[in-house]
Amino acid sequence: MKPPSFEYHVPGDVGEAVGMLADLGDDAKAIAGGQSLVPMLALRLAAPEHLVDLRRLDGLRRVEESDGSVRIGACTTQAAIQRSATVARAVPLLARATPLIGHFQIRNRGTIGGSLAHADAAAEYPAVALALDARMETVSPRGERTIPADRFFTGLWSTALDDDELLTAVTFPAWHGRSGFAIEEFARRAGDFAIAGAAVAVELDGDDRIRRCGIGLFGLGSTALRSAAAEAAATGRALAEVDAEELGRTAMADLDSVPSDLHASADYRAHVGAAVLAQAWRRAAREAEHA
The missing domain is CATH 3.30.43.10 (Uridine Diphospho-n-acetylenolpyruvylglucosamine Reductase, domain 2)
Structure with missing residues (x-):
């Protein structure tokens, strides 16, 4: 058409x-x-x-690091993010998510702001933004404001942006110390939207206890989700005490409604969601343990 x-x-x-x-x-x-x-x-x-x-807005195509955070202009392409040494070092979860987005032709044109503002439930960037406590910067005739990621995504293809409001940048706090990151997804073909996926960030203290963690889910609701239940189940515990499979089941049990469509039933999608979360957790935890 x-x-x-x-x-x-x-x-x-x-x-x-x-x-x-x-x-x-x-x-x-x-x-x-x-x-x-x-x-x-x-x-x-x-x-x-x-x-x-927005193609002439060159000021929105920047990657800048300052004060322990990385600020990325909304019109920065996914390909530029994939090539950025700053992103790879300071926001590795974002760097690892980027190659999973479509194909390289899409990443050459697609932007981080476009992905976040579109708010597709099966997209990688919204889940990463949730897991890392990203902050969205916007501007409208009324001035500027900052919207935390957990208040930005409001439903299927919908966000907290007003009609006259423009997303200008997103800021990711950099995680330091003994931290590990992983993103896993299951799709029927490379480049397809994921049936289910999970983005995980883990930080350990000196005694191998989980100081904090962030778990973003995609493909498992009407929008990207943050698994507060799984995070609460893991935070404060010794790393060796956390069972990855049980963590995946905890996250799925806390979901209000898992979508069912021609690609996957709700039960199958939840089963896959638990498995990819467990796999991402193991990878992130192993990286943090050896950091």
Whole structure:
């Protein structure tokens, strides 16, 4: 199918982009790489009357490290993140998630802001943002605000962004000390959206006790999820006491509703979710133990 007709706008800076979104209201949609929005337009799942193209906003394509955090501009491509030595060193979970996104052609165009704002339940970046307590930076005619990841994703393809609000950057706190990270997913073919996946971050103290952990899940709800139950079950315990399979079952038991569709039943998806979480936990814990 072909997309419905629309008016095309290319603002020269963030202020102009925000002004356009405010003036055009809910009839407008911002587009960055277009790797999610263009297929939705073609399938008539979205039909905005105006597209506001962000490709000229060079200031939103940066990776900067300061004060123990890494700030990534919303228009930074996934390919640039994959190549970034700063991301690989300071936010390894994000670096490891990136090659799992589609194919390299998609990553050359797709952006981190586009992925987060699209909020696909089976996408990797939202789960990583949740696991690492990322903060979303936005701007609107009313000014700037910061939205924690756990308040950003509100449902299927929906976020806390207002119609006239633009996602400008995402900041990831860097984890230090004895930390380990892993992301695992199961998809029917390489490059497909995951049936289920888990992103795990673990930090140990000097006695091999779990000081903190972050567990993000994807493909297991209407949006990416953070498993508070699994995190609570592991935090404060000795690493050797945590059973990875039991942790996976705990996470699945805490889910309100696991989706069922033509790709997988709810039971199968939950079974896979428990398995990939257990595998990711073992890998992250092993890395932290030897850090």
